[in-house]
Amino acid sequence: MKKRIDPGTYACPAPTWCVGTYDTDGKANIMTIAWGGICCSVPPHLTISIRKVTHTYKALIHRKCYTVSIPSVKHLQEADYFGMVSGKNIDKFATSGLTAKRSEVVDAPYVEEFPLIFECEVRHILEIGGHVQFVGEILGIKADEKVLNSKGLPAIDKVNPFVYAPTSREYWSLKDVAGKGFSSGQTLIKSSSENQA
């Protein structure tokens, strides 16, 4: 018997990602979000949800471009800070000591010190409620060489990202492989075939 809880944003795990934009004056801004994710494989798209009151919202409407810089645990403090203050009157890059680098793919800056970057162009804007969802096509990805696996793709343990736990407002680090995808469930497929035989 389960206990009922009032509706809320308690789904876990949520990502901790930093959205980079240029504002209407051309100033680089960066904002941390937890409401976002991959939303299409082909072509690859990534969605972020942003409140209208934010400085990032105005920039997104104006430029129709953004980056997502994924922080390692190493930069947790800066990532948290990026979500605490508005970029309207503050240069968050300057304050944090991190570097705003201009993407050569989209009209947006990213965090040079973060290991994995997605460069997106807005394809859809959806007003949901307090948040507006921006769906961007991923036009470019860049990563530090040291976080790549043998296939040249980013390895999660080397990127060392962290997840956001909405109910406790904590960031959680990753431990290790709990299972292989498209493999752990194989036993149940076999037992299913036997049952049907």
Place this chain on the structure above:
Amino acid sequence: MKKRIDPGTYACPAPTWCVGTYDTDGKANIMTIAWGGICCSVPPHLTISIRKVTHTYKALIHRKCYTVSIPSVKHLQEADYFGMVSGKNIDKFATSGLTAKRSEVVDAPYVEEFPLIFECEVRHILEIGGHVQFVGEILGIKADEKVLNSKGLPAIDKVNPFVYAPTSREYWSLKDVAGKGFSSGQTLIKSSSENQA
């Protein structure tokens, strides 16, 4: 200097969530996804992306309702299985031995054995590319009592969810608190005020 990588769905961490629906015949079905997340706080909404070829897609179009059951590491094998086979000709609940329970809030079933359940009604359908995004309002949440914290909300360490690592197709478990949200960044706010003084 970063290395450029061709666009792909390499953003991490991604969730591992199981989407429950009733198909057009009323049969309970369940499908695992990694493309989804919270997309609005007020009112709370949760989005999932689904390919048109899936059995779940047809059910979603027909019923306009779904649940998201969040598996613990304990049920990783079943969750992986739910993403490997189609519910068109197979009763995945029966094969896995898990229980399809009818939600009393929306027209969809959930996995009784999983600790945390979200009950959603579709508010928007957005065709992006190979995936179609369903944006659902969270109308109900239910959780096992044993995963609740002292405030009666689900605690991430008790839910014990796992994340999906797209480039290695692995599921990763969570380790521990790496930092406090809206707190770790406080030092940078102070130093910013001092700099402006």
